[in-house]
Amino acid sequence: MKLAPSILSADFGNLQDEVIKIERSGCEYLHVDVMDGHFVPNLTIGPLVLEALKGRTRLVKDVHLMIEHPERYAEAFAKAGADIITVHQEATVHLHRTIQLIKSLGVKAGVSLNPATPVAVLEDILPDLDLVLIMSVNPGFGGQAFIPQALEKVAKLKSMVTARGLNLEIEVDGGIKADNVAEVVRAGADVIVAGSALFGASDFEAEVQKFRTAVK
Numbered sequence: 001m002k003l004a005p006s007i008l009s010a011d012f013g014n015l016q017d018e019v020i021k022i023e024r025s026g027c028e029y030l031h032v033d034v035m036d037g038h039f040v041p042n043l044t045i046g047p048l049v050l051e052a053l054k055g056r057t058r059l060v061k062d063v064h065l066m067i068e069h070p071e072r073y074a075e076a077f078a079k080a081g082a083d084i085i086t087v088h089q090e091a092t093v094h095l096h097r098t099i100q101l102i103k104s105l106g107v108k109a110g111v112s113l114n115p116a117t118p119v120a121v122l123e124d125i126l127p128d129l130d131l132v133l134i135m136s137v138n139p140g141f142g143g144q145a146f147i148p149q150a151l152e153k154v155a156k157l158k159s160m161v162t163a164r165g166l167n168l169e170i171e172v173d174g175g176i177k178a179d180n181v182a183e184v185v186r187a188g189a190d191v192i193v194a195g196s197a198l199f200g201a202s203d204f205e206a207e208v209q210k211f212r213t214a215v216k
């Protein structure tokens with residue numbers, strides 16, 4: 001299991017230290033939640049913040065775009081240092097074109113699905129993807145409760161990926177804590193996003209260890 005702490009729940013006044021904390025705890029990805037106040041009812045950060053972290057961390061910068069028309073901003077996030085750009089299937093009409101654009105920028109391409117979107121919509125684009133992000137909360141906010149139906153979706157997606165011999169990562173995002181991470185991984189997740197559970201803990205590193213122990 002790879003861990004992707006979401007900086008949505010970090011202390012933005014102290015971002016550099018928060019990123020160092022993620023790195024020291026042995027996590028693999030840095031999950032960056034970008035929200036536009038249209039696709040989701042919340043506003044967060046843009047490429048400027050990502051750019052500020054450029055060259056300051058070895059973590060894989062995993063950018064989750066919860067914005068309408070993500071194709072308009074892919075280049076800006078690629079230039080700002082994104083390693084993976086994930087767009088929502090629900091937010092772009094020409095998903096195939098958007099994925100090709102992201103790849104042409106030299107960045108890995110992912111697609112995210114809202115809780116009500118079935119994995120079957122990805123059937124024809126699956127071989128083009130580096131990552132699929134299954135939302136286990138409705139996107140927009142940290143600290144929400146895990147939606148259990150996500151487990152079945154992850155398992156279904158895992159079978160599609162295995163049956164076709166594809167090489168892509170399954171990431172799951174929202175409401176994941178030390179006490180439910182094991183079932184998410186058992187269902188087929190390769191990458192786990194966690195925001196409030198890690199940053200809300202009194203000891204970040206100890207909480208990361210709890211996640212690791214839970215999946216052993």
Ligand SMILES: O=C(CO)[C@H](O)[C@H](O)COP(=O)(O)O
Nearest residue numbers: 139140142143174175195196
């Ligand atoms: O994309 C997101 C919300 O839209 C966040 O990545 C997600 O909610 C992580 O936060 P938490 O672990 O607190 O649920």
Ligand SMILES: [Fe+2]
Nearest residue numbers: 033064173193
């Ligand atoms: Fe996210």
